[in-house]
Amino acid sequence: MKTHTLPAALPAALIAASLGLSLALPAAAQEADERPTPNSVIEAAAPEEWAAIPTSDLMVMRLADDAEGNRREVVIQLMPKPFSQGWVDNIRLLANTSFWDGTTVYRVVDNWVTQWGDGEDNEELAKPLPEGIKVVPESEYVAKVPDEKSEQAGRFGLIDSYAEATDFRDGFPIVQTGDYWWPTHCYASVGVARDLTPNTGTGAELYTVIGHAPRQLDRNIAVVGRVIEGMEHLSTLPRGKGGAGVYADDSKRVPIEWVRMADDLSEEARPKFEYLATESASFERYVKVRANRGDSFYQVAAGGVDICNVQVPIRRITDAE
């Protein structure tokens, strides 16, 4: 038995925004409720607490239009250093050589993953990889915690079922056990599909998580980034009915028109995002409020939160701003 109490909800005079299940929050209730919500903390964050995501870390995947003719674009943020850099290098090369153009989304498993790439098991039929693809060792699933940073581990006091400590680094959830830390699988995380260990995959076949965090994959697969926009284009696809959730009917595969690094798109087409800096005071407040919901929808504050239930706030920077 252990306690799960994080510091109680902070005093604040902020208007609560409903993220609950009610359809409409009466205006009167909104005005009366001055307890902070995750949304109100985000809204109150100072402009300098937001950090731009380097556009050099963004990759855009254009799928074929949907049945109603709507454009489907997915934006993926690649993992910052020191994590998964060997695979991230491969992924940049694959995007820069147009490897994924004309490939497909070919596998969708409910509460598990949506997967894309060439999807051809037969090596003789598989699409050739570009020259320069690295073979990355399993040792790179984790990174050694630098001595000067180790005392910061676990600064939010979150209890985790899988690791000794949790943290956020440069906007990503990271977990740590002993002297090693690694990026963790959460909803919308992007990872490198592979065959049996010690194969670590090239990065040519990628997947994203469309269900509860499959944390057992941590340290067994390279987490290389996350979907930060357009997730619904991958999470709503029909589930595959073939072996391992592959589409049994090839016509169900969703064509990938192209994948490009954002910096290779025109200035107008290039997406720009920022995240609430995970080193900021507002982010610390956000984590505490997520662990201790006290706004008007809630009767009982959980007194804890798991790392994958703390979605780092990310927003698009529009030209109008």
Next chain:
Amino acid sequence: MKTHTLPAALPAALIAASLGLSLALPAAAQEADERPTPNSVIEAAAPEEWAAIPTSDLMVMRLADDAEGNRREVVIQLMPKPFSQGWVDNIRLLANTSFWDGTTVYRVVDNWVTQWGDGEDNEELAKPLPEGIKVVPESEYVAKVPDEKSEQAGRFGLIDSYAEATDFRDGFPIVQTGDYWWPTHCYASVGVARDLTPNTGTGAELYTVIGHAPRQLDRNIAVVGRVIEGMEHLSTLPRGKGGAGVYADDSKRVPIEWVRMADDLSEEARPKFEYLATESASFERYVKVRANRGDSFYQVAAGGVDICNVQVPIRRITDAE
């Protein structure tokens, strides 16, 4: 810092079934790998370790056919005693009076919930509820742990971010803090939508979880059951673009043709399921193997697992058996 080690993977001479990300596991690798997997433990369970789900706890929801003319049916298992029984009684009454026939699935939020029912905020326009609907107090979100059972709490040793102990009762994940336990929100859990506290909802508006477990809703909303078949019909729906994820365009709402308790269906139409008894030796083994994957896809065993990542094995009983 704390340790997260569950007992190491058990010795067993079972053929491993792949639940990994590879497309196809070579037959040679399958034969060489004798370490247990969650699937191999399920397959090795004795027939008497499987428990029938009472058909009186099953509810079937028939949606309108999809665009390709495929039938869409969802099977929901209602929560057993002592949890949420006031709302479960309401839900039985609503099904028995055909309340949901002609209502819709009207709200879908990515990584959150799919919600259905009447969906009308205006009380004057809302569909009248049948006579006999109970008003259930918030105190029934939790139940008191019986004295004779309290020493069993936490028998699997799982570490939880939200409660002091975790357990499984009659096939459902249950968590406990102090003298109280409650059913927990996991992927596919079904709960009662409501407005602001102390309103606890009637059960007429229901939702299911389509993303990472929103455990902050525990003890704040009645968990009344779970989807055990047809989840993909709710998880793949287009996400709503109106306020709170309601479909802005009414034509996007998915018609509900009917909802009935399984016992009111004909013998041929009545679904039958069984689950791996959560009190069985095989279930205990299953939890340990889920926490310590050692089969050929895995390089590192997690040494832990969170309760929502231990999906209780459920299978349909077919007439052929």
